[in-house]
Each structure stands twice: as C-alpha cells, then as structure tokens.
Amino acid sequence: MAKLDPAQAGTYTASLKPARKRGRGRVTPYLFVFPWLFGFLAFTLGPLIFSLVISFFDWPIVGQVKFVGFGNYIEMFTQDSLFWKSFGVTVKFAALFVPLNIVVALGLAMLLNQNVRGSAFFRTAFYLPSVISGVALAMIWAWVYSGEYGILNYFLSLVGIDGPDWLNDTRWSLVAMVIASLWGQGAMMLIFLAGLKGIPKDLYESASIDGAGRLRQFRSITIPMLSPTILFNLITSIIAAFQQLTLALVLTGGGPLKSTYFYAMYIYENAFKYFKMGYSAANAWFMFLIVLSLSFLVFKSSAAWVYYEGEIKSGAKAKSGARRRSA
Amino acid sequence: MRKTIVYALLTFCSLLFIAPLFWALTTAIKDPTELYLFPPKWLPSVWKFGNFAEAWTVQPFNVFLKNTVIVTVMATLGQLVSCALVAYGFARFEFKGRNFLFLVVLSTMMIPWEVTMIPQYMEFNYLGWINTLKPLIVPAWFGSAYFIFLLRQFILTLPRELDEAATIDGASKMGIFLRIIVPLMGPALILVGVFQMMSCWNDYLGPLIFLNDQSKYTLTLGLAQFKGMFGVDMQSIMAITCLISILPLAVFFFAQRYIVGGIAGTGIKG
Numbered sequence: 006m007a008k009l010d011p012a013q014a015g016t017y018t019a020s021l022k023p024a025r026k027r028g029r030g031r032v033t034p035y036l037f038v039f040p041w042l043f044g045f046l047a048f049t050l051g052p053l054i055f056s057l058v059i060s061f062f063d064w065p066i067v068g069q070v071k072f073v074g075f076g077n078y079i080e081m082f083t084q085d086s087l088f089w090k091s092f093g094v095t096v097k098f099a100a101l102f103v104p105l106n107i108v109v110a111l112g113l114a115m116l117l118n119q120n121v122r123g124s125a126f127f128r129t130a131f132y133l134p135s136v137i138s139g140v141a142l143a144m145i146w147a148w149v150y151s152g153e154y155g156i157l158n159y160f161l162s163l164v165g166i167d168g169p170d171w172l173n174d175t176r177w178s179l180v181a182m183v184i185a186s187l188w189g190q191g192a193m194m195l196i197f198l199a200g201l202k203g204i205p206k207d208l209y210e211s212a213s214i215d216g217a218g219r220l221r222q223f224r225s226i227t228i229p230m231l232s233p234t235i236l237f238n239l240i241t242s243i244i245a246a247f248q249q250l251t252l253a254l255v256l257t258g259g260g261p262l263k264s265t266y267f268y269a270m271y272i273y274e275n276a277f278k279y280f281k282m283g284y285s286a287a288n289a290w291f292m293f294l295i296v297l298s299l300s301f302l303v304f305k306s307s308a309a310w311v312y313y314e315g316e317i318k319s320g321a322k323a324k325s326g327a328r329r330r331s332a
Numbered sequence: 333m334r335k336t337i338v339y340a341l342l343t344f345c346s347l348l349f350i351a352p353l354f355w356a357l358t359t360a361i362k363d364p365t366e367l368y369l370f371p372p373k374w375l376p377s378v379w380k381f382g383n384f385a386e387a388w389t390v391q392p393f394n395v396f397l398k399n400t401v402i403v404t405v406m407a408t409l410g411q412l413v414s415c416a417l418v419a420y421g422f423a424r425f426e427f428k429g430r431n432f433l434f435l436v437v438l439s440t441m442m443i444p445w446e447v448t449m450i451p452q453y454m455e456f457n458y459l460g461w462i463n464t465l466k467p468l469i470v471p472a473w474f475g476s477a478y479f480i481f482l483l484r485q486f487i488l489t490l491p492r493e494l495d496e497a498a499t500i501d502g503a504s505k506m507g508i509f510l511r512i513i514v515p516l517m518g519p520a521l522i523l524v525g526v527f528q529m530m531s532c533w534n535d536y537l538g539p540l541i542f543l544n545d546q547s548k549y550t551l552t553l554g555l556a557q558f559k560g561m562f563g564v565d566m567q568s569i570m571a572i573t574c575l576i577s578i579l580p581l582a583v584f585f586f587a588q589r590y591i592v593g594g595i596a597g598t599g600i601k602g
Contacts, residue, residue: 031427033425033505034421034425034426034427034430035421035427036421037417037418037420037421037425037505037509038417038418038421038422038433040414040417040418040473040474040475041414041418041437041474041475041480042433043474044414044471044473044474044475045436045437045440045474047455047474048448048452048455048471048474049440049443049448051451051455052447052448052450052451052452052455053443053447053448053451055451055454055455056447056448056450056451059450059451066454113345116338116341116342116345117342119335119338121335121338121339121342124342126346127342127345127346128592129588130346130349130350131345131346131349132584132592133349133350133353133581133584134349134352134353136530136577136580136581136583136584137534137577137580137581138533138534138535138536138552138555138576138577138580139534139536139552140534140536140552140555140556141534141552141555141573141576141577143556144356144555144558144559144569144570144573145352145353145355145356145570145573146352147559148355148356148359148566148569148570149352149355153368153370154367154368154369154370154372156351156352156355156372159370159371159372162371188349188352192595195592195595196595199595244442244444247444248444248445248446250446250537251536251537254536254540254556255536255556255559269446272446273446273449276449276450276453277453277541282450282454285450286447286450286451289444289446289447289449289450290447292444292446292447293443293444293446293447296442296444297442300442
C-alpha cells in the first residue's frame, strides 16, 4: 500500500482519495503558507516596488508629486554634500566595526571554549548587554562616556591617560560609537562558540603530535574549520553596520559636526524630518544595492578562503563515482 | 599556568561587559548630590530605591508600559501562530513553487528596513493606522522570515511516521498540525516567542516612525524622550533604563538554555 510507504505518505495520500478531496488537498499547502504570502506582498514586495517607483519622483508627503526620472539619483551624487558626508561616516564606521566585531566575538568565544569551570557564568556576562534595548544601551553609554564625570575617563585616568570628551570630540565620537556597538556583540560570540565546539578534537590532537604549536593550530585548524561561520558573521556584521541607526539617533543625534551622521540617519531624516519621500527612497535603494553588492563580493571571495568539510568528501565521492563509471 | 591566564582574561573581559550595567544600576539609586563627583563613587552612601518610583512619575510611564505590553503580547502571539502555520506548510507539503517560495522567504532577510520603511509608512498612513499600535502588531500576524526558517528546520527534524500514523487514523492536516506537530514544537516555539518578545519590547525605530502622540508611546520612546528634556537628573534616566531592561534580562535568564542553543543553531545552518 502506498499509504504505508514512508516516502510517499503524508504528501501524496491525497491522491488516493476521491477527486473532490484531491482538489482540496492541492489547496491545503497554500492555505498554510498564505499568511506569509500575504504579508510578503503587503509589507515587503509591495513596499519594495513602491519605494523603487517613488525614487524616480519628487514625492513630498503633502503637495504635488512630480516625475523626475533619475533626478534624485543625480542630485545625491552631484549636488548633495551631506550624501557623501553621511555615506563616508558609515563606510568609516563599517571599516572599524566589522573587523573589530569579528575579532572581539571570536576572541571571547575562544576564551570560553577553553573548558574552564564557570564558563557558563562568563558566557552570560558577555552576552548580557545584547539583550537590552538599543535605547537603554545608548543611555548607559552616554553616561559612561561623560567627559568630566564618566566612568570610562576615570578608569583611563587611573592608568595615566587624560581621556577625551568622547561624544563631543569629532576625533573620538565615531570610535565611541564603535565601542558601544561592540558591547552588544553577544549573538555573534555565541555563533562562534558553537562553531568552535563543532571542530573535532582529534584534529588538534594529531596536530600537536605532529609538533604544531598553538599559533600554528589556530592558523591551520581553527581558522579554516571556522571559515563558514566567519563568512556568515562577516555578512551579518556588514549589514548591521550599514543599518546602524538607533545608536546615532539616541546617543549623539549625528553630531558633533555630523561626525556620527550615519547614512541610515540621513535616509531617516530625509523621509521623516524633511518629508522628501522620493529622495529618501532613492538613497535607501542605493544603500540596498551597496549592501547587496558587498555581501555578493564577500560571498564570491569566499570560494578562496572558506573551507567546507563536505567539499572534500563530496569531491572524493565524485571522483570515485567517475572512476567507477569509466571502469 | 595557562588556566590562570585564561581566568584572568575571562574575568577582565567580563568586567568590561558588566561594569557599564553595574554603573547604570548604582547611578539609579544615588542621591543627586553624589552623581557628579570625580573620582566617581561606585556605591551610593545611601541607597535610594525611591528613585525608581520617582522617575516613573516624570513621564506617563504607566501609559507607555500599557502600550508596550499590548504590542508585545499581540505581536508575539501573532508571530507564533503565523510562523508555526507557515513553517508547517513549507516543511510537510510538496507543492508547486515551494522551493522557489522558500528561497524568497530566505532572501527577504537581506532587505534593509530602510528600503521598505517609507512605503510602509505611506501604506499605514493611507489605512489610517499612523499613531495607532496597529503597524506594530498587524504585520507580526503574517510571519517573519527568520522565525519561519527556524521553525521549518525544527519541524523537519520531527519523524514523519507520526504524521503518517495520524493520517491513517483519519486526522486532517490541521488536526495533525494542532495535535502532533505543535505539542512537539515546544522548545522552538519558546525560542521564537522569546526572540519576538525581546525585539518588540526593545524596538525603537518602529514606534518612533509610526507613533506621534505621547498617549501612544512605548517605553523605549519614553526613555529616549528624556534626552531632550531639561531638569531630568541622571539617576532618573538610569532608573528608567534599569526598569525597562528588567523584562529582557529576566526572560533571558529563564530561557537562556533555548536562546543559546537557538542562536548557535543559526550560525551553523547559515
């Protein structure tokens, strides 16, 4: 009986039933995925297309809508110094944040992976800041960074450093944003930790028998075995860096002198402060394309540096299969 | 020797992560006269727990709390129901276009919110939903890519024999879903519920864009509003900061097992 065949039952049982029921059976799966499908059309695809359309219009929230072709795009590249400024700030932020985020998260994960007692406690400590709201995080750091009475400068003074007025000094404000963002790295650390736990112990054992030192083991085992996880975290970090907005809005308001005026904040202000919906949409699409192409580039480059364990196995299988066929 | 170094590093790093939280908490219970001192005082000489109640009255935080609770409960409920249904659809049926649709689900995770935020605002404006809690609740009833993915992966690990046995017993697809799949999805549903609860409770940008009137504000908006206010002492700001962080911290402690496992899972599959 087909009904008892595990590969078939559950999916094709409907075909054994009378025709009327079969028709209903075909619709059933769509009924289950319908909520997502509707939401996708109404809240994602619809808005996505609409935002592309209005990016070609001069579209104030009240007043005359006017088609301007590529006008918005031309304006942002040629006449808008704030576009370049805010884009530059975001690129600088990403250039600092993305590598540091990976290094910090991986470093902490490796410390936790040393299997010392109490590592669950330390894991909780490292992860704790990432569960609170971005607004709470910004408020706490505004107080920590306070130039005169801040706890950070107090610690720096203990080691003889005269700390800057972090949030009011254009040279340090962006660094301050990076540090505050790194404080919320918890999720990435957990992902790295899981990746580290997935590396077979015997690799390290045989390496140390062969006389490989810790550094060598890190370079030749940990990094390659962890490379798919690094790829995932790298792309997630890039997306997060470009979308950083809450911190800028609450911690610095983009200042001082626009030194922390992120591109996302520029898009936000164009839409909801100046109500230039079309212009803002054009910028949002530009950001989308940048994030997509960066992710694509990283993904493309991954062929050279990401190592998938399956590759060798499937490669070997393919080879042996080819041999069998030729034989 | 090596163990000692590891412990020293772990302790030092955990202090870096805990110190700002600790500093916020002790600031919250300080007398205003002890706020601006250098060198700073770690612990207040008198612990003024009354600061919390006092800070709560500076703004209508009761209203903000009510709004936040409504949004969080309704959106979490919606997310659980819709994502479970959709995940079941993707995990247990063969249908035309399934793989393509699932690819679409995954790719929506790449779309920056900035791109859809403006049309969404106009859409909700057209529907008359601006300055109501609806834009923060209704979309949650139509699923979210990441949670659908998570739940689908989980359902795939459940043995199909259970479905088959129920089919033979004459159960409908909905019956299988409700009586067999959902009860087994416990841990995965807790994970989704916890994630959604935290992200709703902590959300700032959604409320910021969709709500104008103070009577509709959520807690994060109330807290952020302190920034532009004069005459609000730091201990009040830190008191509210601590109070609104209680829920996410408590949820984290109770659900730590699920959260750690859940986040770890994404990385491997991703």
